[in-house]
Amino acid sequence: MKRILLEILLVLGLAGAGYFGWTQKQVAHSASQQLQEATEQAESGQSKTQETEEALGKAQEEIKALQPKAQQFDAVKGAFTGGQVLDDLEKLYAKQKGLSSERQLGLGMVRMLTKGADEESVKALNKTLEMLDWNNQRNIICATQNALAAAGQDVKVLAECNTPPPLKSAPTGPAKAADAHAADKAHGDKDAHKPHWAYDGEMGPEHWGKEFPTCAKGKTQAPLNIKGPFTKSQFQLVADYKMGELSLLNNGHTIQVMGTAGSKLRIDSKPYELVQWHFHRPSEEQFDGKPFAMNIHFVHKNDAGDIVVLGVMVKEGNENPGIRTLWNHAPQKEGPAVTPEGVKFNPANLLPREREFFSYQGSLTTPPCTEPIRFFILKTPINMSREQIDQFPFKLNARPVQPLNGRVIESN
Numbered sequence: 001m002k003r004i005l006l007e008i009l010l011v012l013g014l015a016g017a018g019y020f021g022w023t024q025k026q027v028a029h030s031a032s033q034q035l036q037e038a039t040e041q042a043e044s045g046q047s048k049t050q051e052t053e054e055a056l057g058k059a060q061e062e063i064k065a066l067q068p069k070a071q072q073f074d075a076v077k078g079a080f081t082g083g084q085v086l087d088d089l090e091k092l093y094a095k096q097k098g099l100s101s102e103r104q105l106g107l108g109m110v111r112m113l114t115k116g117a118d119e120e121s122v123k124a125l126n127k128t129l130e131m132l133d134w135n136n137q138r139n140i141i142c143a144t145q146n147a148l149a150a151a152g153q154d155v156k157v158l159a160e161c162n163t164p165p166p167l168k169s170a171p172t173g174p175a176k177a178a179d180a181h182a183a184d185k186a187h188g189d190k191d192a193h194k195p196h197w198a199y200d201g202e203m204g205p206e207h208w209g210k211e212f213p214t215c216a217k218g219k220t221q222a223p224l225n226i227k228g229p230f231t232k233s234q235f236q237l238v239a240d241y242k243m244g245e246l247s248l249l250n251n252g253h254t255i256q257v258m259g260t261a262g263s264k265l266r267i268d269s270k271p272y273e274l275v276q277w278h279f280h281r282p283s284e285e286q287f288d289g290k291p292f293a294m295n296i297h298f299v300h301k302n303d304a305g306d307i308v309v310l311g312v313m314v315k316e317g318n319e320n321p322g323i324r325t326l327w328n329h330a331p332q333k334e335g336p337a338v339t340p341e342g343v344k345f346n347p348a349n350l351l352p353r354e355r356e357f358f359s360y361q362g363s364l365t366t367p368p369c370t371e372p373i374r375f376f377i378l379k380t381p382i383n384m385s386r387e388q389i390d391q392f393p394f395k396l397n398a399r400p401v402q403p404l405n406g407r408v409i410e411s412n
């Protein structure tokens with residue numbers, strides 16, 4: 001019961017912060033509606049256990065009744081100023097392994113409502129932005145950006161965030177909300193959607209810095225051309241990936257697969273949850289100036305929000321049975337995630353047997369190019385057939401290699 005209450009407060013917190021952003025910025029769109037939609041989407045997408053889904057379902061019913069109250073920011077703020085909500089939420093989340101981006105966002109919002117926009121709150125919110133998919137979680141990003149802007153932080157609110165989201169009828173529960181959203185995505189906001197960045201042309205990598213300053217100004221940007229001299233790496237790496245339901249999407253930039261529940265990368269015994277993994281063609285990292293046909297990036301995050309990427313190179317060779325399964329279900333066109341019924345997959349099938357690696361401090365290789373992110377690139381590539389490489393729906397989705405800026409690459 002306490003948990004449900006906290007979920008409600010969390011959503012109220014989101015709505016409150018959004019409403020605050022709305023009134024402060026005089027942006028002509030419904031922030032609370034945007035936030036409500038974002039939360040539904042986030043929760044329906046991320047709920048992993050039945051227990052969570054039930055709790056959220058109940059919470060959402062309650063939230064509907066409480067929604068008008070959420071729009072009175074003073075009332076909401078009152079609930080937070082005592083600090084009890086933040087304390088409770090932090091305690092609750094401290095016990096959970098692998099905090100979802102959405103919960104991290106919620107925590108950041110609540111912290112901001114309680115303590116004002118201190119450095120920690122802004123850090124937490126920015127960390128969340130790093131992990132969110134720019135196309136599929138646009139609403140969450142817009143909500144966060146509006147809230148940060150309202151708090152007087154120097155963030156650029158994307159022009160797209162000032163467009164009101166399409167109106168739709170109230171959802172009846174998490175699963176339905178997800179369906180409704182998927183349906184909307186399919187028909188609704190295609191025309192309104194303008195890409196923020198691309199791999200060529202006017203929005204290509206050399207122009208990313210205009211909208212995403214870190215891409216141009218960052219000093220530890222990725223990918224890198226990997227070449228010696230190397231220093232000896234002391235990291236111990238164990239990939240502990242689990243078989244689970246296959247869920248994947250085409251986000252307009254790559255094919256992205258959700259991490260299966262319980263999948264972890266352990267670095268010196270410290271666990272990082274597998275959040276998602278995706279493909280680049282050709283490979284983003286290069287070995288001695290040479291790209292591979294493709295690469296896979298397995299993206300992990302720990303409870304503190306630190307991101308670690310495990311890279312696997314792909315060379316042309318024998319057909320890869322794991323890839324055959326993926327390509328059978330990967331959408332050719334941009335759209336919402338698909339979860340083919342009865343299809344299980346273990347991402348460990350796409351790791352080489354040998355685990356020697358290169359390691360360096362890098363960044364996201366897509367906007368907003370956030371730093372720092374620790375990379376481990378396995379030295380041994382896996383195979384995919386020529387045909388499988390050609391079946392990947394993106395011909396070019398690799399950022400060029402970035403300046404080393406004095407970094408020394410490690411090797412084990």
Ligand SMILES: [Zn+2]
Nearest residue numbers: 278280297365
């Ligand atoms: Zn990547």
